[in-house]
Amino acid sequence: MADDRLSQVFSALADPTRRDIVARLAAGDATVNELAEPYDVTVQAVSKHIRVLEDAGLVSRRRDAQRRPCHLEAEVFDLMTKWIERYRREAEDRFRRLDALLDQMDEQPVTGTPTEEAAS
Amino acid sequence: MADDRLSQVFSALADPTRRDIVARLAAGDATVNELAEPYDVTVQAVSKHIRVLEDAGLVSRRRDAQRRPCHLEAEVFDLMTKWIERYRREAEDRFRRLDALLDQMDEQPVTGTPTEEAAS
DNA sequence: AGGCTATTTAACCAATCGGTTGAATATGCG
DNA sequence: CGCATATTCAACCGATTGGTTAAATAGCCT
Incomplete structure (x- = not known):
């Protein structure tokens, strides 16, 4: 994938799991574990997906104890x-x-x- | 890439060359050779890019003798x-x-x- | 038919992707 | 401190991607 912002955003949304994560974050912030729960892949895989969304600027994160809640950045x-x-x-x-x-x-x-x- | 339509479309547009091809087709139909001209990759590579756009439903093609002019399908x-x-x-x-x-x-x-x- | 132009197919290659397992790190709690 | 929970890092794996070169196909033109 090319490293320009637009390519990153399109590429991030080209995956159905990541689109679903975005859809769920539109309804409200959520932690990695919460987000991972419905999918039948490991939490590590979901952590990677979130990283991709974050790098694309679609998601930002707070710190809350050991949790890292995700927030959708819809401006992108x-x-x-x-x-x-x-x-x-x-x-x-x-x-x-x-x-x-x-x-x-x-x-x-x-x-x-x-x-x-x-x-x- | 997942094979659903939305994934295909996002994925097709995640490449800067393909986005540029789409941008140029928005101005008017063009053949593979015409489209390939400005890029410093082989015409075969551009042919592959067009295939991806076609599979995503973003581009359709006529036949005109040995040429295969591309047309942008903006509805997608x-x-x-x-x-x-x-x-x-x-x-x-x-x-x-x-x-x-x-x-x-x-x-x-x-x-x-x-x-x-x-x-x- | 034979040659020229336009386009695609095939086989290959290195890089990236989406997934895994296993270990590391960070933080709250008793 | 020691343990449990939440998350990430590292190494690996098979499939896909974007590119290449070389050969095949398609359709004009003389």
């Missing part, structure tokens, strides 16, 4: 949505222009040369 | 934005409720027991 989502929305909009605009062109051709079929069109 | 972005927005909203709502609670405590500091509060 903005990075993704901005990227996504930008290119979605570009593609949709292009699509709309094509639609408009087709409508225009429907009303006024192109039968001659561009020169003829310019003369009208 | 919806899958991601829906997922992201859902949990972002949940986390922000939680944050807002916490804010409201803090404001309330500011106006009316908690000095007694819950029983006292109920009696007032």
Whole structure:
């Protein structure tokens, strides 16, 4: 994986277990053990998943005695949505222009040369 | 990588070269060779990248003689934005409720027991 | 048919990933 | 202190990834 922030975030969310962890953290903070409970992998594996989310900036952690509760940092989502929305909009605009062109051709079929069109 | 659609899409966009390809396709369709030109990897490597984007449903392809022009399928972005927005909203709502609670405590500091509060 | 261009397939390689087990570290509690 | 709990670190393993080179396939053009 490339080490830029956007790549890290997309990559972190490319794993279903990590997405599920994020989903659960959206409802409230939780410790590693709490998060690990529903999955049938070891707590060490979950600890690694959390590390990935933390490195991506999606999760931050407090200290509470021997516990390390996780907190979702939802602002990072903005990075993704901005990227996504930008290119979605570009593609949709292009699509709309094509639609408009087709409508225009429907009303006024192109039968001659561009020169003829310019003369009208 | 898990084989569910959302994982595929996130995973496909976790690579900067593939994100750049998507960005360029947002401006208009292009062939494999055209897409490969600016990068200093082989055209075969780019062909593989396009395959990944295609499998994720982000790109579709026409046939034009020996060329295979790529077209961006922006609808798939919806899958991601829906997922992201859902949990972002949940986390922000939680944050807002916490804010409201803090404001309330500011106006009316908690000095007694819950029983006292109920009696007032 | 034969050659040129565009693209994919195959086989390989080093690095990374997601998982494991086992040991280490950190902190609260009696 | 000594023990239990929570979490991480280290070493390892098989599968996947992103790249390579070399060969195969597909479809123009003369």
